[in-house]
Amino acid sequence: MNEDAVDPGTAAVGTQRDVDVIVVGGGPAGACAALVAARAGLSVVLLERGPFPGSKNMYGGVVYPRILDQLIPNWWEDAPIQRWVTRRSTMLLTATQALTVDFRADAWGKPPYNGATAYRPDFDNWLAGHAQAAGAQLITSTTAIGLLRSRAPKGNAKGHGTVVGVRTDRPDGDLTAHVVIACDGVNSFLAKEAGLYEHTDAKHFTLGVKETLALPKDVIDERFGVRGREGVDIEIIGCTGGVNGGGFLYTNLDTIAVGVVLKLTKLGSQQQRPEQIIATLKQHPAIAPLVQDGELKEYSAHLIPEAGLKMMPKMTTDGMLVAGDAAALCLAAGLWLEGVNFAMASGMYAGEAAVEAVQANDTSATGLAGYQRRLSDTFVLRDHRKLHRAPELVLSDRVQHLYPSMVANVVERMFRVDNPNPKPGVRRILNQERKRAGVRRRDLLRDGWTGFRSFG
Amino acid sequence: MIAVVVVRAGQLPAGGAEAVAECAGRAVLVGSGLVDAESESESESGAVAELAGIATELTLVELGDFHPAAWASALAPLLANEPAVLLPGSPDGRDLAPRLAALLHRPLFAGATGVGRQRIELARNGGRELHTVAPGPEFIATLQPGVRGVVADRRLGPPTIASVVTLADDERDPVVLEVQPPDPATIDLAEAPRIVGGGAGLDGPERIAQLERISSALGASMGATRVITDRGWVPHERQIGTTGVVVDPQLYLAFGVSGAVQHTSGLGNPDHIISVNTDQHCPMMQLADLAIVADANATLTALEALLAPAEHEGAA
Amino acid sequence: MDTVVACLKWVTHPGEPHDERFAGMSSADQSALEFALVQAAALGVGVTAVTVGPDAAEKVLRDALACGARRAIHIRGSGSAPSAEVAEAIAAAVPDAQWAWCGDYSLDRGTGSVPAFLAAALGAQQALGIISVAWQSPGLTATRRLDGGRRELLAVAAPAVVSVEGATAHLRRAGLAAVRAAAVAEIDGVQPSALGLGDEAVVRPYRPRSRALAAPAGDDPLDRLRALTDAGAAAATRGETVILEPVVAAARIESALRQWGYLA
């Protein structure tokens, strides 16, 4: 609805706009964008389709709010967090074995902290509250259903004019602005309507599904070996059966989140239902004791933009920016599932760029170029560049289906004591297990190298 | 304690007998069809008959059409020396009780499930909670219909009866144009021997259509809880419960119904109850002969598929 | 002078009874507001939205303003104050109300008594538990729900309090500009003289009262006793509880119906 979305009334008035900035989406990206723009004194409207920010949002459960240091000093004093992650484990599972690398850092349990588990309805609502406090106007239960464009300048091939606002699902629902920041999440239809995505492809997405299970706090403390506000973050590989993906297990105060992230394409071909895969994971000998007797509180599912750089859209067009999952900025590299921090950072940079542009009175793509620059110079795109091969590697058939049993078997044989036989040498075990698993030495070396370049 | 029961054309309202029983048989019956105007004596009223074995001491007050403001002023003097007054929580009782409380300057305890001079139990928060309060010496209360039940004591003699006729008029009441019989659309429900009921557990209006198809396959009528009628998925005539249709089926199938008091007290005493609910512990599951913990929506789809052929046989 | 009033209570959503962030108007109050807006437009006056509640209750007033109410009055106090006090506080705030629209029951207290108290306090007519309204200027005719499925047709004239059931009218969706304006619109705050907190109550989860059961036929006291105890069991859990996959559940239902003879 490009051209017909043009409201001649507004499109005609060259520079008159209802507000300076419209932010679409009250998630972490949108809240930070609105916060920054409002703080700079711009008039900002933050649109959220749910009854309140975060009401409908789900994720695994761990946020890394470091970036907030720049926006909300001592954010940890009033942020609605569940537990501070002081233990981070990576689990390698086969049907019967488990290899766990477990790291514990006391410092992460003290200011300025590292990661925390939090409920999205609490966290997003809190963050949007700061945007409101800064002067942004939050409008809930309101969905952006299209972009408003100025008439395409003569001779503009694409026939797309500048973005001058959004149309909402309310009566007389058009709202104009100098800059629209699309933070409407994965599969952003605003970014698509603006033509910022060349193509979108099912294989670029994973499906995240999660169960929230209620358990008494003391039971959780005991099972996961934590105290008070300490929490655990477990990432799991090799637990998703025939479907490529990974799993996670996080502790909240009196609930735990257990879920899996699954490759969409495989999910289809394998004819498996996500809840079955979670059920199997919950039955694994290494997981079952942790989740036992948990009462199911909720089951939720959501798409994850997973392909990083491969799928990212153009971040900027005349009068519009894209941030967070809407710009595929979620870092989902298997061992990492970070999106909220990337969303907050990109939202913040989009806000800053919008401020620059509005103040300089040039909100064209050129005037908004500060956004792309900020993304490139910071962890947002640097991490994505560094890890651009990681998702593919972690989700590759070898890593998913061959390596776990190979590694597990190696370790099992190293630790197994079958006297009177002497202990075999590690190199020999490695070779035998590699052959047994049917892994070609070449592939192993290549994957090892990729892994080293990415994670190392 | 004394009960004040609004009688229409000599008929007791829902919960009328329960209110009288809760007051150990002392009651004021007020309304129409009670006292014969000429003879000033009791007319052949079904209400008094219905209370045989329950009422001990009755005062009949003929006031004609229901006019809450006027009636309150007419009754206030009669009740001045009655510290504790109980009305059934029927529509008329609900509307008259506050007017009495206001005139007599007494606290009102509405929607009680049990009333005593020392202790009153109130259903609150959509029937999820029971609030127990200690009333002062004087109060007005209304009793949820259907929660108590009554036993007629065959050995009890006929009640003493006093009759009063007064004219109560007050421009501060609406004019009653007519009293309409039960909406035909609800009769089938009120008298249905089999009922399929839906509650807030249902995830969309299309589930109602599904309920209807399953009902017809079972030769049952379809009803719903207030949450569903409030959502506008089902017309109000199909609301089962104290403020809806009071039913009395042999078979009740409940899909996604929690079984709040206002719903179940309008449910009669079915021989068989099947409840499908994700919450094993809600009242409806407690009441059920067969309590199935499952997603009601998926179950409906499966059940419809199962019954579809049966329906055709029936047709053929 | 505003003469049409909508009494709106801020209550938590039945689906999310423990999360105030989902709180707002009940479906019945939404119907009340819509009727008030339609009537006021016909009378050429504005609607005054009134609520008695905590600070958060302001939400229902802003929602009402966004939908077209002209004035909003926030009477600060506990929404759980006794119905009589709530009604008196409202009456004191809008003494000249000609038409006061209410929901039939609030979701939390749910006694439907505030509207009747309000009518008493305003010296107004009351038409409560209304399921349909026909405009009949200067007044209206309303259909009131009676028990046993009967209904009563009332001719109502101002001043009057009308309480309507949920979904009797569909509340209009507020326009975007109106929502933005309402967010910053002025709300008249009232500090009522005395608003109690409601009765001291011991709160427990609901359990059905054991019902008095008619003595069954058959004069053998033993039979009676047995019958009574069987029936008595109806109050407590009386059947089996099974956790089943939907498809199995459906099959289980079908076989039960056959076993009980409801299906041939």
Ligand SMILES: Cc1cc2nc3c(=O)[nH]c(=O)nc-3n(C[C@H](O)[C@H](O)[C@H](O)COP(=O)(O)OP(=O)(O)OC[C@H]3O[C@@H](n4cnc5c(N)ncnc54)[C@H](O)[C@@H]3O)c2cc1C
């Ligand atoms: C299963 C799973 C587990 C995850 N685990 C983690 C984790 O542990 N840690 C982590 O950091 N990240 C995690 N992520 C990723 C993270 O959830 C996202 O990257 C992050 O939420 C992106 O934030 P956002 O603000 O860009 O988008 P969102 O959080 O999706 O917010 C978008 C907002 O826009 C609103 N909206 C959408 N469309 C419209 C519209 N048209 N009009 C108005 N409003 C609209 C939505 O209601 C929503 O509030 C996980 C994701 C999934 C699915």
Ligand SMILES: Cc1cc2nc3c(=O)[nH]c(=O)nc-3n(C[C@H](O)[C@H](O)[C@H](O)COP(=O)(O)OP(=O)(O)OC[C@H]3O[C@@H](n4cnc5c(N)ncnc54)[C@H](O)[C@@H]3O)c2cc1C
């Ligand atoms: C004065 C007054 C009068 C009232 N009169 C009536 C009346 O006449 N009739 C009436 O019905 N109500 C009446 N009510 C409302 C009543 O109090 C309850 O709020 C209502 O009956 C609850 O309806 P429900 O069981 O559909 O909803 P809820 O109480 O919300 O219960 C929904 C149920 O569905 C279950 N569920 C949720 N999801 C699923 C799923 N996927 N599969 C299966 N189960 C699921 C939940 O566990 C829950 O048990 C009255 C209330 C008041 C205050």
Ligand SMILES: Nc1ncnc2c1ncn2[C@@H]1O[C@H](COP(=O)(O)O)[C@@H](O)[C@H]1O
């Ligand atoms: N605190 C309140 N503020 C405004 N209106 C109220 C309040 N309490 C009750 N009402 C009105 O009275 C109706 C019935 O409520 P109740 O008598 O509590 O069941 C509600 O639907 C409202 O319209």
